[in-house]
Amino acid sequence: MREVSITDVVLRYVRLITYCFPSFAFRFGFVCCTVLLCFSFFCITHASANNHYLLELQQQAKQQQLSSKRVWRLLLKYNKKTFGGVVSEADGIDFFASPTGKTDPESELDATLASFFVPMEQLSEGKEHPQCNFPARFKWLSQQLQFDPDRIQIQHCDRLNRWLTTLDPVGVTLVFASYFLNNPASMFGHTLIRIDSRRTGPDNQLINYGVNYAAEPDTDNAFLYALKGLIGSFEGRFAVFPYYTKVQEYNNWESRDLWEYQLKFTEDQLNMMLLHLWELGGTYFDYYYFQENCSYHVLSLLEIANPELHLKDQFFFSVIPTDTIKLVKAQKGLVKQIDYRPAVLTKMNHKRMHMTVEEQQLFLDIAKERTTIEDERFKQLPNSSKALLLNAYMDYLQYLSMQRKTDKEVKIPRSVLLARSRLPISDDSNNQIEQFSTRPDLGHGTDRSQLGVGHNDHEPFLEFAYRPAYHDLMARDIGYDKNSEIIFMDFKLRYFIESERLRLDQAKFLAITALNPFDPLFNKLSWRLDIGIDTLRDHDCNYCNLLKGSYGRGFSYRPNFFSPLLLFSFADVKAEVSKELKEHYRLGGDIEVGSYYDVTQNWRIKLSGSYQIFLLGETKLFFTTQFATRYALSQNLDVRLELNRYDHNHEGIFSINYFF
Amino acid sequence: MIRNGLIAATALLLLSPVAASAAGYGAAGCGWGSEIMGSEPGGKQILAATTNGTSGSQTFGITSGTSNCGDHGLISLHKEREVFAQQNYTSLVKEMAQGKGETLSTLANLYQCPGSTHQEFGAMTQSKFDQLISNDQVTSAELLAKLENQINDNPKLAKSCNIRISSLN
Numbered sequence: 141m142r143e144v145s146i147t148d149v150v151l152r153y154v155r156l157i158t159y160c161f162p163s164f165a166f167r168f169g170f171v172c173c174t175v176l177l178c179f180s181f182f183c184i185t186h187a188s189a190n191n192h193y194l195l196e197l198q199q200q201a202k203q204q205q206l207s208s209k210r211v212w213r214l215l216l217k218y219n220k221k222t223f224g225g226v227v228s229e230a231d232g233i234d235f236f237a238s239p240t241g242k243t244d245p246e247s248e249l250d251a252t253l254a255s256f257f258v259p260m261e262q263l264s265e266g267k268e269h270p271q272c273n274f275p276a277r278f279k280w281l282s283q284q285l286q287f288d289p290d291r292i293q294i295q296h297c298d299r300l301n302r303w304l305t306t307l308d309p310v311g312v313t314l315v316f317a318s319y320f321l322n323n324p325a326s327m328f329g330h331t332l333i334r335i336d337s338r339r340t341g342p343d344n345q346l347i348n349y350g351v352n353y354a355a356e357p358d359t360d361n362a363f364l365y366a367l368k369g370l371i372g373s374f375e376g377r378f379a380v381f382p383y384y385t386k387v388q389e390y391n392n393w394e395s396r397d398l399w400e401y402q403l404k405f406t407e408d409q410l411n412m413m414l415l416h417l418w419e420l421g422g423t424y425f426d427y428y429y430f431q432e433n434c435s436y437h438v439l440s441l442l443e444i445a446n447p448e449l450h451l452k453d454q455f456f457f458s459v460i461p462t463d464t465i466k467l468v469k470a471q472k473g474l475v476k477q478i479d480y481r482p483a484v485l486t487k488m489n490h491k492r493m494h495m496t497v498e499e500q501q502l503f504l505d506i507a508k509e510r511t512t513i514e515d516e517r518f519k520q521l522p523n524s525s526k527a528l529l530l531n532a533y534m535d536y537l538q539y540l541s542m543q544r545k546t547d548k549e550v551k552i553p554r555s556v557l558l559a560r561s562r563l564p565i566s567d568d569s570n571n572q573i574e575q576f577s578t579r580p581d582l583g584h585g586t587d588r589s590q591l592g593v594g595h596n597d598h599e600p601f602l603e604f605a606y607r608p609a610y611h612d613l614m615a616r617d618i619g620y621d622k623n624s625e626i627i628f629m630d631f632k633l634r635y636f637i638e639s640e641r642l643r644l645d646q647a648k649f650l651a652i653t654a655l656n657p658f659d660p661l662f663n664k665l666s667w668r669l670d671i672g673i674d675t676l677r678d679h680d681c682n683y684c685n686l687l688k689g690s691y692g693r694g695f696s697y698r699p700n701f702f703s704p705l706l707l708f709s710f711a712d713v714k715a716e717v718s719k720e721l722k723e724h725y726r727l728g729g730d731i732e733v734g735s736y737y738d739v740t741q742n743w744r745i746k747l748s749g750s751y752q753i754f755l756l757g758e759t760k761l762f763f764t765t766q767f768a769t770r771y772a773l774s775q776n777l778d779v780r781l782e783l784n785r786y787d788h789n790h791e792g793i794f795s796i797n798y799f800f
Numbered sequence: 801m802i803r804n805g806l807i808a809a810t811a812l813l814l815l816s817p818v819a820a821s822a823a824g825y826g827a828a829g830c831g832w833g834s835e836i837m838g839s840e841p842g843g844k845q846i847l848a849a850t851t852n853g854t855s856g857s858q859t860f861g862i863t864s865g866t867s868n869c870g871d872h873g874l875i876s877l878h879k880e881r882e883v884f885a886q887q888n889y890t891s892l893v894k895e896m897a898q899g900k901g902e903t904l905s906t907l908a909n910l911y912q913c914p915g916s917t918h919q920e921f922g923a924m925t926q927s928k929f930d931q932l933i934s935n936d937q938v939t940s941a942e943l944l945a946k947l948e949n950q951i952n953d954n955p956k957l958a959k960s961c962n963i964r965i966s967s968l969n
Contacts, residue, residue: 303872343915346906347884349874382875384888384903392891421873527898534894541890551890554936557897561929565899565922 193291194257198250200285207246209284211447214440215277215416217425218245229432231375232423237270252277257292272297273422276415276444300418307349309410311336312445314401314438314475315350316465317390318577319621328610329461329580330390331435334383334400335414345400346384351417353378353437355427369429376427376437378420391483393542397577398481401465403474405445413445435464442468449474460609462580462619469581478579486576488535489701491528493574503529504660507536513559523563530560536661576701583619584776585799586610590632592795599638603645603793606631613653613736614746614780615797616772623698623706627651630672636683643683647673655708657698666694668710676718678752678762678787686718692729704738714754721758728754734766742772762787776800881910885940893933893943899926911951913961921961924954 206212216236217229228235228242236242238251255270256278263269271278272295281287287294313334332352340347355374368374390396405413425432436459439451452459454467469475482490492500502518505511506529511518513533518526534552541551592603607630611620630648635641653668669691676686692712699705713729734748746768754760765785772778776799783792870876875883885892888903895901900922908921925932925947932938932946948963 299872302870303874306870306872306874306877341909344906344909346888346902347880347910380873382883382887384884384906388887388891531898534897538890538894552894554933557893557933558930560897561899561926565926 191257193288194254197253197285197287201249201253201281202246204284206281206284207249211280212245212249214444214447215280215419216241216245216248217440229425230420230423231426235419235423237274249281253281256281259293260295268297268299269295271295272300274419275300276412276419279412279415300415303418304411304414306337306339307335307414308338309335309414310338310407312403312405312410312413312442313345314403314442314465314468315386316399316401316461316580317394317396318399318580319396319624331438331461331464332386333438333441335410336402346382346387348383350381350383350386351378351441352381352386353434356424369427372426372428372432374427375424376432377424378417378437380417380421387481388542391481392538395483395485395539397483397486397575399465399577399580400479400481401468401475401581402477402479403442403468404476409445413441416444417441431459433459435459435461439464439467458608460586462583463586465580466583466585478581480573480575482573482576484535484539487573488532488539489576490573491532491535493700495525495528495532499525499529503532506533507661513556524566527560527563527566530556530563531566534560574702577621578618580619582775584611584615587800588615588630588797589800590795590797592793594634594791594793596791597789599636601637602635603795604633604635605646605795607648613655614744614768614770615799616742616744616770616775616778618741618775623655623657623696625651625653634683641683643675644673644685645675645683649673655694655696655706657696657706666696666708666710668692668694668712676716676720677784677789678760679720680789681720684718684720686716686721688714688716690714690730692732694732706736707733708735708748709733710750714752716754723757726754726757726760728752728756728759742778743770745769881907881944882941884910885944889940889943892940895922896925896932897929899923908961911948911961911963913951913957917957917960920954920956924950924957 201207212218213226218226219229221227225243226245230236230242236248236251237255238244238247241248241251252270252274255274258270260269275297313336315332315334317330317332319329332350334345334348334350336342336345336348353376355369355376358374387398390398425437427433436452436455439459443449443451449471451464451467451471455463492503495503499521502511502521506513506518513519513530518529521529534556537552537556586609588605588607590603590605592605594601594603607628609628610626611617612627613625615625627648628650630646630651631644632646634643634645636643648670649672651668651670651672653666655666656664671689672687673685674688676684690712692710694708694710696706696708698707710732711729712732713727715725715727717725730750730752732748732750734746737745739745746766749763749765752760752762752764763785764787767783768780770778770780778797780795780797781792782795784790884907891901891903892907895904900919904922904925905915905918908918913921928950932943932950934946938946951957951961951963
């Protein structure tokens with residue numbers, strides 16, 4: 141046994157004191173320490189009975205090197221720092237028992253053990269005992285060190301126990317909210333988890349509880365909002381909600397389909413996860429949009445349930461929700477069932493698809509308030525058609541009511557509800573709902589690297605490209621929104637074989653295209669945005685670069701939701717800057733028309749042509765045309781052929797794309 | 801690291817999902833998080849639970865006295881039906897008019913009606929719809945009161961459901 145020095149004892153008591161009087165200690169700092177030392181006599185007399193056992197446990201923990209074990213690192217959210225050492229992701233000070241706990245796992249473990257010995261009467265009023273505040277740590281340490289209940293006072297944690305009893309988990313479900321209707325920026329999706337309770341049973345998913353991790357924004361200013369999200373100055377917190385509030389939020393308000401992945405964990409594992417969640421409820425993390433986001437922290441909960449899972453390690457820079465779903469799906473035996481929960485507009489569109497052309501027209505007229513259900517056109521319909529129409533109309537009104545701020549209690553007029561209630565209950569037992577979105581885990585990876593060979597009017601070249609995110613319109617769209625793309629940091633290099641030159645061909649910093657196929661009910665325009673570096677292709681300037689930005693609106697059309705044909709048109713404004721241009725810039729725009737056609741699920745063809753008009757700076761008018769085709773060999777591999785014409789220059793490229 | 805910086809620089813345009821998930825619909829909850837949800841369209845933030853200042857000492861369970869949350873931070877069992885009906889009001893009346901649906905079945909379960917009676921439950925709500933929703937201003941609490949009367953008046957449901965005990969089996 142190691143001799144215990146006087147300084148050790150004093151240090152230990154100082155730690156205990158900070159536990160007893162944390163607000164004092166932090167507020168007045170060192171000046172107050174002297175005063176506090178006087179108080180410490182109380183602590184000493186109270187603690188001395190247990191002191192010996194505490195020292196024993198601390199010794200034992202050191203011998204077993206518990207502070208370097210994976211579970212301890214997970215519980216305290218320690219991450220390796222770049223230049224050695226660790227730092228905890230948790231940013232709330234109360235998350236740590238030791239003042240240096242954020243960076244010192246060992247002192248944290250020591251202080252945690254000490255905190256378990258603090259007598260109840262020494263805690264300030266309203267405070268829970270550390271054993272109850274940090275039940276996962278208590279459980280794990282008591283398992284590792286086999287706490288002797290005769291020598292440590294085990295606290296009764298009333299609130300925690302009632303919380304656990306109410307949640308009473310038999311399972312946990314990872315929930316993915318797919319893209320936001322017509323908003324490609326939401327394509328990244330969102331993940332949360334649902335705790336499936338024994339109490340509610342399998343048919344009552346709505347009243348289970350959902351666990352959500354989100355930023356708590358403190359500004360309405362869009363720019364500040366974006367900036368703060370990136371630099372981590374929002375606090376992210378866990379919250380527990382009835383799952384139906386999340387269903388309302390995503391399914392009905394934002395109209396996003398939900399995908400539910402039921403996971404397989406033992407009851408012990410679920411219990412540990414909840415104990416840990418309880419600990420996290422009291423703290424916050426700096427929220428980083430790309431790294432420490434909703435998906436990242438959801439993964440950390442799963443790792444606590446089963447420390448054998450190494451999920452977070454798989455991500456190098458960004459944690460994109462769909463990637464976490466794929467990763468979880470890839471774990472053997474972890475996902476036991478996948479359910480689809482369609483959004484309210486999905487349900488409505490499903491019904492519209494089952495209407496005749498006349499019914500569709502009548503539905504539209506009713507929705508647009510050009511006619512009412514009192515009209516003869518409606519009244520003469522058979523009951524089944526009336527029911528179908530009213531069901532769709534009620535979905536539509538429900539969606540609208542969520543968008544409008546209204547104090548009216550009944551969101552769907554009683555006359556409509558009453559009309560529906562007088563019709564028979566429709567039998568749609570054989571009418572399985574089509575999936576208007578596709579399973580996110582079946583989508584291609586979000587990173588892409590490309591290897592290509594090509595030829596232009598002068599010489600052959602090799603092409604290398606890489607981008608970290610996310611999805612382009614030529615890629616297979618399973619798991620993604622089929623009408624939009626986000627291309628992010630796409631760098632393309634070309635090596636020209638005869639002139640032996642390596643050139644940056646293109647760098648797409650950000651390109652977003654949202655082709656919102658025409659729907660008379662909502663009629664939203666398509667839009668696109670493109671910022672990046674490109675090659676000045678209508679000039680013969682030895683592959684010189686230009687900086688460009690463009691924004692456009694347009695119109696697109698898909699005959700129906702599942703149609704393989706998509707037509708589009710755009711009018712863009714453009715600005716280009718290059719020293720090869722007269723006055724080094726040109727301003728103008730273009731008009732483009734084109735189409736995508738899916739020959740099969742794996743084979744897509746694109747044809748497009750545009751007329752470029754530059755009126756300021758260097759003036760010029762010219763045509764560009766493109767033919768592109770892609771064949772997907774698997775989820776993560778496709779081959780493409782592209783033929784482009786820019787003014788009088790031509791090129792063809794064949795490429796292989798690998799997603800990961 | 802270049803990747804890091806560049807992504808950061810252009811990501812400014814992409815942040816709406818955070819906004820959507822964090823500052824959106826005024827979903828109710830207990831304790832932490834209920835305040836982050838902002839105002840709900842329709843202005844009925846029924847569970848406006850607030851933190852009471854003991855922050856740091858406890859986790860999900862910090863609520864104000866006016867909320868429907870127990871001190872452990874989850875919906876009080878005896879409030880479960882009311883909260884559920886209020887939060888899902890539009891879905892509920894829609895499904896009552898249709899005579900079936902998941903929300904309606906969940907409510908039937910909250911009245912402890914066994915699964916075998918859910919069809920009957922749905923049919924009852926549809927056939928009695930004009931009494932359950934007698935005008936455009938019926939609140940969810942009034943709806944439940946009327947629904948309980950109808951359950952009592954229905955021989956099959958009166959026998960198999962239990963309108964007094966709120967929590968599920």
